[in-house]
Amino acid sequence: xxxxxxxxxxxxxxxxxxxxxxxxxxxxxxxxxxxxxxxxxxxxxxxxxxxxxxxxxxxxxxxxxxxxxxxxxxxxxxxxxxxxxxxxxxxxxxxxxxxxxxxxxxxxxxxxxxxxxxxxxxxxxxxxxxxxxxxxxxxxxxxxxxxxxxxxxxxxxxxxxxxxxxxxxxxxxxxxxxxxxxxxxxxxxxxxxxxxxxxxxxxxxxxxxxxxxxxxxxxxxxxxxxxxxxxxxxxxxxxxxxxxxxxxxxxxxxxxxxxxxxxxxxxxxxxxxxxxxxxxxxxxxxxxxxxxxxxxxxxxxxxxxxxxxxxxxxxxxxxxxxxxxxxxxxxxxxxxxxxxxxxxxxxxxxxxxxxxxxxxxxxxxxxxxxxxxxxxxxxxxxxxxxxxxxxxxxxxxxxxxxxxxxxxxxxxxxxxxxxxxxxxxxxxxxxxxxxxxxxxxxxxxxxxxxxxxxxxxxxxxxxxxxxxxxxxxxxxxxxxxxxxxxxxxxxxxxxxxxxxxxxxxxxxxxxxxxxxxxxxxxxxxxxxxxxxxxxxxxxxxxxxxxxxxxxxxxxxxxxxxxxxxxxxxxxxxxxxxxxxxxxxxxxxxxxxxxxxxxxxxxxxxxxxxxxxxxxxxxxxxxxxxxxxxxxxxxxxxxxxxxxxxxxxxxxxxxxxxxxxxxxxxxxxxxxxxxxxxxxxxxxxxxxxxxxxxxxxxxxxxxxxxxxxxxxxxxxxxxxxxxxxxxxxxxxxxxxxxxxxxxxxxxxxxxxxxxxxxxxxxxxxxxxxxxxxxxxxxxxxxxxxxxxxxxxxxxxxxxxxxxxxxxxxxxxxxxxxxxxxxxxxxxxxxxxxxxxxxxxxxxxxxxxxxxxxxxxxxxxxxxxxxxxxxxxxxxxxxxxxxxxxxxxxxx
Numbered sequence: 097x098x099x100x101x102x103x104x105x106x107x108x109x110x111x112x113x114x115x116x117x118x119x120x121x122x123x124x125x126x127x128x129x130x131x132x133x134x135x136x137x138x139x140x141x142x143x144x145x146x147x148x149x150x151x152x153x154x155x156x157x158x159x160x161x162x163x164x165x166x167x168x169x170x171x172x173x174x175x176x177x178x179x180x181x182x183x184x185x186x187x188x189x190x191x192x193x194x195x196x197x198x199x200x201x202x203x204x205x206x207x208x209x210x211x212x213x214x215x216x217x218x219x220x221x222x223x224x225x226x227x228x229x230x231x232x233x234x235x236x237x238x239x240x241x242x243x244x245x246x247x248x249x250x251x252x253x254x255x256x257x258x259x260x261x262x263x264x265x266x267x268x269x270x271x272x273x274x275x276x277x278x279x280x281x282x283x284x285x286x287x288x289x290x291x292x293x294x295x296x297x298x299x300x301x302x303x304x305x306x307x308x309x310x311x312x313x314x315x316x317x318x319x320x321x322x323x324x325x326x327x328x329x330x331x332x333x334x335x336x337x338x339x340x341x342x343x344x345x346x347x348x349x350x351x352x353x354x355x356x357x358x359x360x361x362x363x364x365x366x367x368x369x370x371x372x373x374x375x376x377x378x379x380x381x382x383x384x385x386x387x388x389x390x391x392x393x394x395x396x397x398x399x400x401x402x403x404x405x406x407x408x409x410x411x412x413x414x415x416x417x418x419x420x421x422x423x424x425x426x427x428x429x430x431x432x433x434x435x436x437x438x439x440x441x442x443x444x445x446x447x448x449x450x451x452x453x454x455x456x457x458x459x460x461x462x463x464x465x466x467x468x469x470x471x472x473x474x475x476x477x478x479x480x481x482x483x484x485x486x487x488x489x490x491x492x493x494x495x496x497x498x499x500x501x502x503x504x505x506x507x508x509x510x511x512x513x514x515x516x517x518x519x520x521x522x523x524x525x526x527x528x529x530x531x532x533x534x535x536x537x538x539x540x541x542x543x544x545x546x547x548x549x550x551x552x553x554x555x556x557x558x559x560x561x562x563x564x565x566x567x568x569x570x571x572x573x574x575x576x577x578x579x580x581x582x583x584x585x586x587x588x589x590x591x592x593x594x595x596x597x598x599x600x601x602x603x604x605x606x607x608x609x610x611x612x613x614x615x616x617x618x619x620x621x622x623x624x625x626x627x628x629x630x631x632x633x634x635x636x637x638x639x640x641x642x643x644x645x646x647x648x649x650x651x652x653x654x655x656x657x658x659x660x661x662x663x664x665x666x667x668x669x670x671x672x673x674x675x676x677x678x679x680x681x682x683x684x685x686x687x688x689x690x691x692x693x694x695x696x697x698x699x700x701x702x703x704x705x706x707x708x709x710x711x712x713x714x715x716x717x718x719x720x721x722x723x724x725x726x727x728x729x730x731x732x733x734x735x736x737x738x739x740x741x742x743x744x745x746x747x748x749x750x751x752x753x754x755x756x757x758x759x760x761x762x763x764x765x766x767x768x769x770x771x772x773x774x775x776x777x778x779x780x781x782x783x784x785x786x787x788x789x790x791x792x793x794x795x796x797x798x799x800x801x802x803x804x805x806x807x808x809x810x811x812x813x814x815x816x817x818x819x820x821x822x823x824x825x826x827x828x829x830x831x832x833x834x835x836x837x838x839x840x841x842x843x844x845x846x847x848x849x850x851x852x853x854x855x856x857x858x859x860x861x862x863x864x865x866x867x868x869x870x871x872x873x874x875x876x877x878x879x880x881x882x883x884x885x886x887x888x889x890x891x892x893x894x895x896x897x898x899x900x901x902x903x904x905x906x907x908x909x910x911x912x913x914x915x916x917x918x919x920x921x922x923x924x925x926x927x928x929x930x931x932x933x934x935x936x937x938x939x940x941x942x943x944x945x946x947x948x949x950x951x952x953x954x955x956x957x958x959x960x961x962x963x964x965x966x967x968x969x970x971x972x973x974x975x976x977x978x979x980x981x982x983x984x985x986x
Contacts (some may be wrong), residue, residue, distance in 0.1 A: 161210035165756035172247035242723030245297030246520035281392035304326035310508030316504025336373035368417035397502035412443035428470025445663030456655035494670035559809025760814035
C-alpha cells in the first residue's frame with residue numbers, strides 16, 4: 097500500500113544498534129540487521145532454557161521486544177535505548193494507516209518487528225473489526241504483568257501514547273491530542289503520588305491502575321482511571337533501602353516562595369522522609385519534577401486554590417509525622433512539641449486543642465453511654481499514623497475523581513483498557529499489602545490460564561474439535577485459599593477483626609483451619625507468627641504482625657469527626673468522596689451476602705474491586721504484554737539466566753506457546769462469519785442453500801485455505817492467523833473490485849449528468865439566442881411602423897396646415913411635447929392669439945415651456961386648429977398637442 101515495512105525494521109536497527117554503540121557477532125562481523133527470531137513459537141524447541149537463550153541473545157543486542165504468538169514479551173533494558181522515538185512511532189503508524197480498512201487485524205504483527213506499538217495497533221484494529229463485524233464485545237484490554245521493576249509502567253506509557261498518536265493522526269479532530277496531553281500530564285501526578293523507591297525498583301508503582309481510553313470510532317475522546325490498593329502504610333513507614341512516595345521529596349524542593357510560605361525544610365528534617373537507611377535520591381531531579389507537576393495541575397482541572405490546598409495538606413503530613421508524645425501524669429499521653437502541633441492544626445484547618453485531644457484519647461461507645469479513654473504514647477503515635485494514612489488516601493482518591501471528571505466521556509462507543517498492575521512481591525517482611533498484591537497477580541494469572549487453557553479446551557471439546565492435551569499450571573487452589581469465603585485467609589482475618597482476635601490468634605486459626613491445604617505453609621516454629629502460601633511465582637512467607645490493624649483501617653471516631661469539620665475545602669470534598677465509595681462497597685457486600693452490618697475491611701473492599709476487575713476483563717478481548725526483568729541489580733547489559741528462567745516458568749508463556757502451536761487463536765461464530773465473508777463467494781447462492789457448517793467449509797476451500805489452518809465446529813470456526821488473513825484478503829479483492837465497479841458507475845453517472853447539463857445549457861443558449869433575434873425583429877418592426885405612422889401623421893398635419901398664415905418668424909415644427917391634462921388643467925400659463933402662442937407666463941411648467949416659444953403655431957393631433965376664443969383648458973382630455981415644423985417649400 098505504498099509503505100515498506102522494512103522501514104520500521106531499519107529504524108529499529110538504527111535505534112538499537114547504530115545510535116547506541118557498535119555491536120558485533122561472535123565472528124566480529126558488524127551486526128547491521130536483526131537476525132534473531134521475532135516469534136518464540138517459531139523456535140524448534142520451546143523449553144525454558146531455549147527461550148531464555150533466545151531472549152538473552154536479543155537482550156545482548158539491545159532488542160527489547162519479542163513475540164510469543166500474539167503476546168509481546170518486553171525485556172527491560174534498564175537503560176534508555178531510544179526505542180520510543182517519534183520517527184519509529186511514525187513508521188509503525190504509517191504502516192498501519194496504509195493498510196486497507198478490510199485488512200486482517202493480525203497483519204501488523206506479522207509484517208513489523210515486535211514492539212508495544214504492534215500490540216497497541218492490533219488492539220485498536222480488533223476493536224474496529226469487532227464493530228464492523230457486529231460482534232457483541234468490541235472493548236479491548238491490554239494486561240501488562242511482570243516482576244516489580246520489569247518495565248510495566250513504561251510499557252503502559254508507550255501503549256497509551258501510541259493509541260493517542262494513532263487516533264490523532266487519522267483525524268482532524270484536535271480533541272484526541274488534548275486527551276493525549278492530559279494523559280501524559282496525569283502520569284506525572286500519578287507517579288508523584290503513587291510511586292516510590294523500593295529495593296527492586298527505583299520508580300515502583302505502589303498502587304494498581306487501569307487506564308480506559310474511550311473511543312468514538314478511531315478518535316480518542318476521553319479516558320477514565322480506576323485505581324487499586326494504594327500502599328498507605330508507606331506514608332508513615334517503609335523498609336530499609338526504600339523511600340516514601342516521591343511527592344514528599346519533590347515538595348521539600350519546591351520553589352523558595354512556596355517552601356517559605358509552608359514552612360518547609362529539607363527532607364532530612366522529617367521523620368517520614370528520613371527513616372533509618374532511607375534510599376538516597378541523588379539521581380532524582382525533585383525540584384524540576386515539582387515545577388513540571390505544578391505547571392500541569394491547571395491542565396488536569398485543578399484550580400490554583402485546589403492545587404495550593406493539596407500542597408498545604410502534604411506539608412501538613414510532613415509536619416504531622418514529627419509530632420511526638422510523652423506520658424502525662426494520668427496514665428495517658430500528651431504532645432511533646434506544641435509548636436509543631438499548632439502548625440499542623442492550622443494547616444489542617446482545625447484548632448490545636450481539639451486535634452491534641454483526638455490524638456491522645458479515644459471515645460469508647462458503650463451500650464447506653466460513651467466515655468473517653470486516654471491513650472499511651474505508643475497508642476497516640478498509632479493514632480497519628482492512622483490520621484496521616486487517612487488524609488493521604490483521601491487526597492489520592494480525590495485526585496483520581498478529579499481527573500476522571502475532567503477526562504471521562506459519556507458517549508464513547510468503544511474502549512481500550514490498559515492495566516498496569518503491581519508486580520509479584522516477596523520481601524524480607526511481607527504484610528497485608530503484599531498479600532493483596534500477590535492475590536491480584538494470582539487472579540490475573542488465573543484469568544490468563546482460563547483464557548488460554550481452560551476455555552480453549554472447553555471450546556474445542558464443545559465444538560466437536562480434536563484437542564491435544566497440554567499440561568498447564570492451575571492456581572485456582574491458591575485463589576480459594578486466600579479469598580474463597582468463609583474458610584480462607586481473608587475470611588478468617590475479617591472474623592478476627594470482628595471479634596476480640598489478635599495477630600497471634602489469627603495465625604493460630606489459620607494453622608488449624610488451613611494447615612492441610614497443599615498450598616498453605618506452616619512455619620517451623622509456631623511462635624514465629626508467620627504463615628506461607630505457595631504462589632504460582634514461588635512460596636512467600638507473610639508476617640502476621642499488624643495484619644489486624646491494617647485490615648481494620650480504622651480512624652478513631654474522634655479523628656474522623658475532626659475531618660468532618662475541617663475548613664480545608666479540598667479535604668471536605670475528599671471526605672465526601674470517601675464516604676460515597678464506602679457506601680458503594682457496603683451495598684456491593686450486601687448484594688453478595690444478603691446483609692452486612694460490619695464496616696468494610698481492607699481485604700473485603702479489595703476483594704470486591706478485584707472481582708469487579710476480573711468480571712470486566714472477562715467481558716473484553718484481552719491482549720498481553722509480559723515484562724521480564726533481566727537481573728535483580730537493575731543494571732543494563734546484565735543477564736541473570738536463573739532469574740529469567742524462573743520468570744518464564746511461572747509466567748505461563750511456555751505453555752501458551754505450546755497451545756498456540758497446537759490450536760487456532762482466531763474464532764468467529766459461523767453465522768456471522770458466513771454473513772461477513774460469504775459475499776465474497778462466486779457461488780454464494782449455492783452455499784447459502786447448504787447446511788451452515790458445510791457452507792463455511794466450502795467457503796474456506798474456495799478461498800484456498802489449507803485444511804490444517806482451520807477447524808469448523810458446531811457453532812464457530814477456529815482459524816490460524818494465516819487463515820484469517822486469507823479470508824480478509826479474499827474480502828479485500830471483492831471489496832477492491834466493488835470499489836472499481838462503483839468508481840466506474842460513478843464516472844458513468846457523472847458523465848451522464850455532465851452531458852445532460854451541457855445539453856440543457858445548449859438548449860437554453862439556443863432559446864435565448866432565438867428570443868433575442870425575435871425581440872430584435874419586433875423592435876425593428878415597431879421602429880418601422882413608428883416611422884411610417886410619424887410620416888403619415890406629418891403628411892396629414894401638413895395637409896391641414898399648408899395654407900396657414902405664418903405670422904412673422906413663427907414656426908410650424910415636428911412633434912416635440914405632449915401637454916398632459918395634469919400639467920395643463922386649470923393653468924393659464926399660455927396666451928394664444930388664435931393658434932399662435934402669444935405669451936408664456938412664469939406660471940407655466942419650465943420643463944414644458946422650454947420646448948415652446950412665443951409665436952409658435954399650435955394644432956391638434958387630428959390637424960384641427962384652435963378656433964377663435966379656444967383655450968388650452970378646453971383641450972383637457974383631447975388628443976395630445978403637437979408643434980409642427982414649417983411645411984416644405986412648394
